[in-house]
Amino acid sequence: MSDIAVDSLVPSSLNGRDEDPIHTETVRNLIDGTLRSDQWLIRASDWFSPILVKEVRQALKSRQFNWTLVLLMIFIAIWTGFAISSMMPGIYYFPAGGTLLFGYFFLLLVPTIIVVPNSAYRSMASELEQGTFDVLTITPLSPLKIVLGKLAVAMVQSMIFFSALAPCMALSYLLRGVPIIGVGVVLGWTALFSLLTSSIGILLATGNRNRAFGTFLSIVMILICFVSCFILYIIYFENTGPYASNNTEELFVSLAGGVIVIGYTTVLLLAASAAIGVTGENYSTRIRWCVLFLGWIWAIVIVIGIVAFANQGASYRTLDEEPFVALAVVLAIHWGLIGTFLVAERGVTSPRAQRRLPDSLLGRVFLSWLNPGSGTGYIFSITSFAGCIGGLLFGIFSRFNASTEMIDAAIQCLMLLAYLVIYVGLTRLVLVLLDFFPKLIGNRMVMAPCFGVLFLLIGVVTPFLLSGFWNGTGVPNYEWYSVINPFWTISVYKFPDISSLLLLIVLSVIVFGLNFASLGRDVTMVRVEAPPRVREETASPAETAPESPFQDII
Amino acid sequence: MVIADPSFAPHSDYTGPAIQLRRLHRSFGRTRAVHDVSFEVEAGQVFGYIGPNGAGKTTSMRILATLELPTYGDALVDGLSCITDPDLVRKRMGFMPDGFGTYPNMNCVEYLDFFARAYGLVGPVRQRAVHRTLSFTGLDKIASKSIRGLSKGMRQRLSLGRAMVHDPKILILDEPANGLDPRARIELRALIRRLAAEGKAILVSSHILTELAEMCDRVGIIERGQLLAVGTVDEIQQGSKAALSVAIQTNQDNANLVSFLTTRSNISEVFERGSIVYCELTGGENDQTELLRDLVQAGIPVKSFSASQRSLEDVFMQITTGAVQ
Numbered sequence: 001m002s003d004i005a006v007d008s009l010v011p012s013s014l015n016g017r018d019e020d021p022i023h024t025e026t027v028r029n030l031i032d033g034t035l036r037s038d039q040w041l042i043r044a045s046d047w048f049s050p051i052l053v054k055e056v057r058q059a060l061k062s063r064q065f066n067w068t069l070v071l072l073m074i075f076i077a078i079w080t081g082f083a084i085s086s087m088m089p090g091i092y093y094f095p096a097g098g099t100l101l102f103g104y105f106f107l108l109l110v111p112t113i114i115v116v117p118n119s120a121y122r123s124m125a126s127e128l129e130q131g132t133f134d135v136l137t138i139t140p141l142s143p144l145k146i147v148l149g150k151l152a153v154a155m156v157q158s159m160i161f162f163s164a165l166a167p168c169m170a171l172s173y174l175l176r177g178v179p180i181i182g183v184g185v186v187l188g189w190t191a192l193f194s195l196l197t198s199s200i201g202i203l204l205a206t207g208n209r210n211r212a213f214g215t216f217l218s219i220v221m222i223l224i225c226f227v228s229c230f231i232l233y234i235i236y237f238e239n240t241g242p243y244a245s246n247n248t249e250e251l252f253v254s255l256a257g258g259v260i261v262i263g264y265t266t267v268l269l270l271a272a273s274a275a276i277g278v279t280g281e282n283y284s285t286r287i288r289w290c291v292l293f294l295g296w297i298w299a300i301v302i303v304i305g306i307v308a309f310a311n312q313g314a315s316y317r318t319l320d321e322e323p324f325v326a327l328a329v330v331l332a333i334h335w336g337l338i339g340t341f342l343v344a345e346r347g348v349t350s351p352r353a354q355r356r357l358p359d360s361l362l363g364r365v366f367l368s369w370l371n372p373g374s375g376t377g378y379i380f381s382i383t384s385f386a387g388c389i390g391g392l393l394f395g396i397f398s399r400f401n402a403s404t405e406m407i408d409a410a411i412q413c414l415m416l417l418a419y420l421v422i423y424v425g426l427t428r429l430v431l432v433l434l435d436f437f438p439k440l441i442g443n444r445m446v447m448a449p450c451f452g453v454l455f456l457l458i459g460v461v462t463p464f465l466l467s468g469f470w471n472g473t474g475v476p477n478y479e480w481y482s483v484i485n486p487f488w489t490i491s492v493y494k495f496p497d498i499s500s501l502l503l504l505i506v507l508s509v510i511v512f513g514l515n516f517a518s519l520g521r522d523v524t525m526v527r528v529e530a531p532p533r534v535r536e537e538t539a540s541p542a543e544t545a546p547e548s549p550f551q552d553i554i
Numbered sequence: 555m556v557i558a559d560p561s562f563a564p565h566s567d568y569t570g571p572a573i574q575l576r577r578l579h580r581s582f583g584r585t586r587a588v589h590d591v592s593f594e595v596e597a598g599q600v601f602g603y604i605g606p607n608g609a610g611k612t613t614s615m616r617i618l619a620t621l622e623l624p625t626y627g628d629a630l631v632d633g634l635s636c637i638t639d640p641d642l643v644r645k646r647m648g649f650m651p652d653g654f655g656t657y658p659n660m661n662c663v664e665y666l667d668f669f670a671r672a673y674g675l676v677g678p679v680r681q682r683a684v685h686r687t688l689s690f691t692g693l694d695k696i697a698s699k700s701i702r703g704l705s706k707g708m709r710q711r712l713s714l715g716r717a718m719v720h721d722p723k724i725l726i727l728d729e730p731a732n733g734l735d736p737r738a739r740i741e742l743r744a745l746i747r748r749l750a751a752e753g754k755a756i757l758v759s760s761h762i763l764t765e766l767a768e769m770c771d772r773v774g775i776i777e778r779g780q781l782l783a784v785g786t787v788d789e790i791q792q793g794s795k796a797a798l799s800v801a802i803q804t805n806q807d808n809a810n811l812v813s814f815l816t817t818r819s820n821i822s823e824v825f826e827r828g829s830i831v832y833c834e835l836t837g838g839e840n841d842q843t844e845l846l847r848d849l850v851q852a853g854i855p856v857k858s859f860s861a862s863q864r865s866l867e868d869v870f871m872q873i874t875t876g877a878v879q
Binding site: 042043050051053054057061127130131132133135137138139141278351352534536538 | 638
């Protein structure tokens with residue numbers, strides 16, 4: 001600290017008159033130098049999140065982190081020694097990098113995919129359990145800053161574990177048999193999954209309100225970590241195994257996958273910040289911007305993927321519709337999930353949030369759907385999916401000739417939209433009805449996906465049961481009522497049969513109409529002015545800003 | 555010692571009450587935790603918030619601390635609403651909750667440094683704030699000691715330090731003296747008075763009423779979510795039905811004295827303990843003089859007559875019913 005005099009730190013024996021003055025001066029300079037470096041670090045830390053600074057201090061003192069690092073180093077040494085000695089003397093003649101890398105990869109997974117995400121989970125959960133979260137909440141730190149700080153700490157720890165393994169990865173490359181691009185891709189995916197699972201951990205921890213549920217969430221968290229390890233194991237073999245090609249197509253998939261994982265991580269973090277934030281604040285709009293952006297990323301990735309790499313038909317100008325429809329289904333799942341959570345919103349917007357509502361006519365027409373609320377969430381997810389599908393079809397049709405298969409694909413996309421309108425709409429209508437019976441409804445964010453899955457299950461199973469019952473054959477046939485089964489309908493649809501399409505359109509128009517009629521307050525909220533005291537306050541000069549850590553140098 | 559550091563204290567020209575509760579309501583299901591509570595605290599005042607367990611003190615304080623939303627009404631800190639502008643409120647308010655969660659692997663100076671950072675203090679300003687807070691709370695000698703190893707009293711000091719590290723205009727202290735030994739309580743009381751002398755508005759709740767009476771400029775008594783009385787300690791004492799507690803001793807049997815007292819309209823709760831008769835007298839000094847005169851005129855041989863103002867504890871016991879919801 002700056003207030004500490006250097007003289008007070010010099011050992012008293014060196015301050016005495018009889019001591020060698022040159023030696024005393026040297027010690028003083030040494031301590032002075034240390035203090036300067038401390039000062040530089042303290043100044044530099046002003047630029048980081050307070051949570052990051054606090055948690056790094058805690059982590060560096062924690063037994064868990066130190067033991068993990070020490071054990072990792074010990075196991076690396078054991079594995080290296082064991083693997084090399086067991087491959088002697090063949091290691092001089094044959095590529096041995098793959099075997100070593102396999103062990104290092106698994107050693108890396110334990111700290112980065114299991115320990116670090118669980119620490120992130122525990123870090124957030126313990127704030128809620130031990131009552132420290134209240135005192136954190138009343139600081140001016142925004143919920144998003146708190147969440148990002150927790151994630152940053154997890155990433156710092158991950159980077160330390162990565163750096164511990166970096167020389168070993170280099171060693172395995174030097175021993176040949178390991179594709180450098182593949183190793184890079186695997187490391188990149190491991191880092192991304194560490195980020196993603198840590199974000200999931202932070203989000204799950206925000207739901208930790210009692211010990212029993214906390215235990216359940218801990219188990220879920222561990223399961224997620226193991227699933228992530230399994231996915232990474234597949235990625236590892238795809239990229240470094242004997243069949244790894246590391247061609248442009250695989251690199252594109254990795255790059256696109258990376259962007260999408262980062263996008264979902266952002267959504268998870270925004271959701272976590274909303275979960276710990278003050279009720280009534282508008283956290284929804286930025287989540288909606290983010291998922292909209294993510295939806296378009298999906299659409300662009302699909303178009304680029306199909307145009308550049310998809311299995312093209314007999315002619316260069318025609319396209320097999322199956323991968324296209326499969327990817328459109330992925331897009332529908334994205335918007336279906338998002339829509340299900342958005343219709344669970346209550347739409348309670350505080351007067352403060354209402355100060356930022358769009359004011360102009362155009363703003364109200366186009367941006368009101370980004371405001372919090374169940375109704376706006378429904379319209380937002382439907383129109384966003386319609387926009388993405390429109391963009392997708394435009395991209396594909398502008399590149400390929402229109403064929404019967406392509407028209408099939410286009411109609412199947414339209415059917416996907418209709419299913420989204422129906423199933424998300426039904427979920428919302430049930431929630432709207434349950435609002436009249438507040439005692440029946442618990443956490444809407446849990447109830448909404450439950451209802452969504454229930455309706456989808458009913459839609460899938462009912463046609464099979466009815467068909468089996470009426471036909472008496474036990475072998476279900478596709479009948480007119482089977483249209484409520486999205487998977488069956490889309491898989492059997494062939495142009496020019498439009499009866500199922502028309503039925504779907506009629507159903508979706510009815511559900512959409514009912515939802516549109518119950519939009520209510522979601523779209524009637526108007527902007528309110530900030531009170532004079534707040535205007536006066538926000539007009540006052542900015543607060544102190546951190547000093548540059550380089551100000552003494554520049 | 556001056557805590558304020560003009561380089562980071564928030565400034566405004568606002569001159570109204572530092573804390574205002576306006577018809578505050580908060581319900582949890584059918585339980586009305588806070589029901590129509592209104593009061594104000596000016597800058598430089600210590601306001602004591604008194605009530606039995608479950609009266610609604612902590613809920614009101616949590617609303618002021620921006621941790622809860624009211625069902626109805628508003629809570630203003632420095633003229634800013636805790637409901638609509640919590641971020642502006644948080645910069646100028648320090649809250650010391652009843653429970654005190656600690657972080658593992660942290661010492662006092664790191665703890666305060668973290669909260670100073672969280673309040674946006676940077677560089678030398680933060681370092682000064684941390685040093686001054688440590689010095690003010692008397693924690694400078696154990697600055698590098700782990701929080702887990704601190705005594706209850708030291709933890710309470712640290713919690714107070716955390717609440718004041720950013721030099722807030724308003725301090726909300728929920729049971730700050732809870733679990734402290736007598737010495738620590740006296741020291742905490744002195745700290746609070748010093749903070750008030752610096753112009754801070756302090757809302758403090760406590761069960762130790764004698765302490766509040768000495769420390770607070772004004773008090774509010776709350777029970778079952780409703781504010782029963784607000785004012786200075788004197789005002790509340792005088793405003794209570796029986797302002798004076800009277801003890802009378804005579805040279806003869808007390809039967810006459812008791813029957814005389816029970817006939818008077820401004821006397822209540824007459825009872826004997828040993829040779830002394832006690833009663834509650836409604837009114838001021840004139841009523842006291844009048845009672846003595848009437849006793850003498852009635853031929854009752856008064857040996858001793860003493861009247862004392864009722865303590866805050868007596869008033870509290872009279873006003874509240876002890877009912878819980």
